[in-house]
Amino acid sequence: xxxxxxxxxxxxxxxxxxxxxxxxxxxxxxxxxxxxxxxxxxxxxxxxxxxxxxxxxxxxxxxxxxxxxxxxxxxxxxxxxxxxxxxxxxxxxxxxxxxxxxxxxxxxxxxxxxxxxxxxxxxxxxxxxxxxxxxxxxxxxxxxxxxxxxxxxxxxxxxxxxxxxxxxxxxxxxxxxx
Numbered sequence: 001x002x003x004x005x006x007x008x009x010x011x012x013x014x015x016x017x018x019x020x021x022x023x024x025x026x027x028x029x030x031x032x033x034x035x036x037x038x039x040x041x042x043x044x045x046x047x048x049x050x051x052x053x054x055x056x057x058x059x060x061x062x063x064x065x066x067x068x069x070x071x072x073x074x075x076x077x078x079x080x081x082x083x084x085x086x087x088x089x090x091x092x093x094x095x096x097x098x099x100x101x102x103x104x105x106x107x108x109x110x111x112x113x114x115x116x117x118x119x120x121x122x123x124x125x126x127x128x129x130x131x132x133x134x135x136x137x138x139x140x141x142x143x144x145x146x147x148x149x150x151x152x153x154x155x156x157x158x159x160x161x162x163x164x165x166x167x168x169x170x171x172x173x174x175x176x177x178x
Contacts, residue, residue, distance in 0.1 A: 020178065021069070024066045024070055024178060025062060025066060025070045025074055028058040028061060028062045028070075028074045029074050030077075031058045032055060032059065032078040033080075035054065035055040035058070035078075035081075036081030037081055042054075045155060047154050047155070049155060052158045052159050052162075054162055054163070055078055056100050056126060056129040056163070057163060057166055058074050059071050059078055059101040059125065059129075060100060060104045060122050060125035060126070060163065060167050061074075061167060062075075062101045063100070063101025063104040063105035063108070063121070064101075064104055064118065064122075065171065065174055065175070065178050067105055068101065071100065071101015071102050072098050072101055072102050075097040075098045075101050075102075076097065076098055078097045078100075079093050079094040079097040079098065087142060089136070089142055091140065092133050095132060096128060096131075096132025099128050100128050101125065103125055104121040104122065104124055104125030104128075105121070107120055107121040107125075108120075115172070118167065118172070122163045122164050122168065122171075123160055123163065126156075126159050126163040130156045130159055131152075134151060
């Protein structure tokens, strides 16, 4: 059982956040930073964006193993380390990223936190990222729907498949350890 981080009385939620969750958020946040700052997080594809991403996967894992706060913290780190990819659109950079792990967690919890729920939650987190980023880029008039639909079809499909293939075994192993 993990210990809460000690702090002053009334110091807030963070003073009661278990050390295990802080460490999990830190480790997954570091992985997000590496994926965001290097080509490791990008898969080349022939379309407008030029790449599909796997950078959102640590946020999904954070949400599934640590809960919505850990997922949001990892997503926040991801947002900071991917700002250079967003043409100055910080809303599209941060809002979907903050929601990836949160959505994944609640889908996971809603479905009973079983093996099947891991897969569906991974897909839901990925869908949140892809639809959130592309949708906000269109709503904010950076791109048109005609431009992003091919990106969504190719990137979205690839990212959904990769997410399920990567998240499922990692979460199953880490559930035993964490």
